Amino acid sequence: MRITGLGHAGMFIETTGGSILCDPVMGPSFFGSWFPFPDNRGLDWERFGKADFLYISHRHRDHFDPALLERYVPKDIRVLLPEYPTDDLEVDLRRLGYDNIVYTQAGQTLEYPGGLKIMVTPLRAPSDGPIGDSSLSVDDGTASILNQNDSHPLDLDRLLSFSHPDAYFTQVSGAIWWPMVYDLPQDSKQHFAQLKRDAQNKRAMYYIEKVDAEHVFPMAGPPMFLRDDLFRFNGWGLEDDSIFTDQRQFLAHMRAERPDQKGYEFVPGTQVDLNDGRVEISQTLYTAEEIDRVFDDKWAYLAEQRDSRQAEVIAEIETRAEPMAPDEMLAALQEWWEPLLRRARTIRTGVGGNVRFRIGELDMVVDFPKAKVREYAGEECIYWYTIPADLVSTNIRDHEIDWSNSIFLSMQFEVGRSGKFNEFLTTFLKCLSRDRIEYVENWYAEQSDQTEDAEIGEWTVQRRCPHLRADLTKTGKIEDGVLTCALHDWKWDLASGQCLTAPGHPIRASRVVETASARTA
Numbered sequence: 001m002r003i004t005g006l007g008h009a010g011m012f013i014e015t016t017g018g019s020i021l022c023d024p025v026m027g028p029s030f031f032g033s034w035f036p037f038p039d040n041r042g043l044d045w046e047r048f049g050k051a052d053f054l055y056i057s058h059r060h061r062d063h064f065d066p067a068l069l070e071r072y073v074p075k076d077i078r079v080l081l082p083e084y085p086t087d088d089l090e091v092d093l094r095r096l097g098y099d100n101i102v103y104t105q106a107g108q109t110l111e112y113p114g115g116l117k118i119m120v121t122p123l124r125a126p127s128d129g130p131i132g133d134s135s136l137s138v139d140d141g142t143a144s145i146l147n148q149n150d151s152h153p154l155d156l157d158r159l160l161s162f163s164h165p166d167a168y169f170t171q172v173s174g175a176i177w178w179p180m181v182y183d184l185p186q187d188s189k190q191h192f193a194q195l196k197r198d199a200q201n202k203r204a205m206y207y208i209e210k211v212d213a214e215h216v217f218p219m220a221g222p223p224m225f226l227r228d229d230l231f232r233f234n235g236w237g238l239e240d241d242s243i244f245t246d247q248r249q250f251l252a253h254m255r256a257e258r259p260d261q262k263g264y265e266f267v268p269g270t271q272v273d274l275n276d277g278r279v280e281i282s283q284t285l286y287t288a289e290e291i292d293r294v295f296d297d298k299w300a301y302l303a304e305q306r307d308s309r310q311a312e313v314i315a316e317i318e319t320r321a322e323p324m325a326p327d328e329m330l331a332a333l334q335e336w337w338e339p340l341l342r343r344a345r346t347i348r349t350g351v352g353g354n355v356r357f358r359i360g361e362l363d364m365v366v367d368f369p370k371a372k373v374r375e376y377a378g379e380e381c382i383y384w385y386t387i388p389a390d391l392v393s394t395n396i397r398d399h400e401i402d403w404s405n406s407i408f409l410s411m412q413f414e415v416g417r418s419g420k421f422n423e424f425l426t427t428f429l430k431c432l433s434r435d436r437i438e439y440v441e442n443w444y445a446e447q448s449d450q451t452e453d454a455e456i457g458e459w460t461v462q463r464r465c466p467h468l469r470a471d472l473t474k475t476g477k478i479e480d481g482v483l484t485c486a487l488h489d490w491k492w493d494l495a496s497g498q499c500l501t502a503p504g505h506p507i508r509a510s511r512v513v514e515t516a517s518a519r520t521a
Helices: 066-072 088-095 156-160 186-211 247-257 288-296 298-308 310-317 326-343 345-351 389-398 423-429 434-446 512-520
Strands: 002-007 010-015 018-022 034-036 053-055 078-081 101-103 109-112 116-123 133-139 144-149 167-171 215-219 223-225 270-275 278-283 354-359 362-367 372-375 383-387 414-417 453-456 459-462 476-479 482-485 490-493 509-511
Touching (some): 010 144, 078 088, 088 101, 167 186, 186 247, 215 247, 215 270, 326 434, 345 434
Parallel strands (some): 144 167
Antiparallel strands (some): 002 010, 010 018, 109 116, 133 144, 270 278, 354 362, 383 414
């Protein structure tokens, strides 16, 4: 088996039973903010586009690049479609003309001539990508790999029952939230950025240890920010207030934590040949000296990329809609959002207050308790956003149902809040369709099932994490009465049951000695 790195989360897998093109992206994406790091334009995209299968792990635009697909990938290619609860990704692909759909089933193995076996494992929680993320398992008899990309699977035993992977490809540098765009003092931004990087390292190491593959390849980030207003947020940031750890930095961390683990840089052009446990690594695009410069003289490399690619930044801006008049924009958002708010009872309760949006000259409030969108009149707000009017106007024109997959991953906004991060608010802003709202409301309702408990140390707690239903006997750790779930670093005070990470999501817990006393009383 041969795996070639295509940049970011992209790879080209050649097997005894055919080839698979995975998550090919050249960008820029998210309103021109993200470019693959390092530059991947020099790859032989004509060759990679002639694959036997196309696999798009999820709808995020750093994994799904319509312009690249249109240019290089034939319409008759077989598309491995993850089994998601809504059909948004399928609709996107069919709109581009890709109708040769293979409907995969969660955790089920597909077998093809040549000994090729494929399994796609989807995740379906509201916080999994754009309402869905997935991993790809491939085995052709000569080797087995797991391409986890951005997904955070809960049931690793089931995932690894496909086969034990020789090589493991996984995200180590994610973008869940941006401390640098918040209305915070600079030292707080630096503190939160460090916590975010530490949490990402911790989660990546958790999976690396559990998967226990001989060979590990960090990927799926970081991006390059080549807009002038975002340039300083590359990597850890010019002022140490950004969140992206690169491949070389993570590999150094992994060696310190797990010295015997074999890890490799996986960048555009990296070629991995696997055969019966043996591995050979080569490079088809860059010299060793060029790769060293990318990582060791990163800011000079990024500056060259920025200076040479401004035409792409300008071209994206020219595709945006003209800013709408404030009254017209308000009316459009009222018509679009208010019917969704009325259906989103759990989300409204979870947000529990007013959220202010300053969009160009429009100053409006979303009143979640009352399911209303109206002009701002001095109300107290729990969150407040400042967003360029052309971004919102473009999303209205395109009826973009996921503002995380457009505006918020672009970093072209500012935000402040009183209190903790509110997951319900971010969920609403990426569920701006009736299908998504109804799915998420039903999903939240199902999370109230608390029928099974487990003992962890001196505590009896509900077995399933209130956040994303992870098995806390495998992902939970208790220190000083605080439970931490390793998957997303969420925390609970067990004495009170209160979630320390976000509003809502309480946990049921009691000390083992208290539980035993109750049984004998």
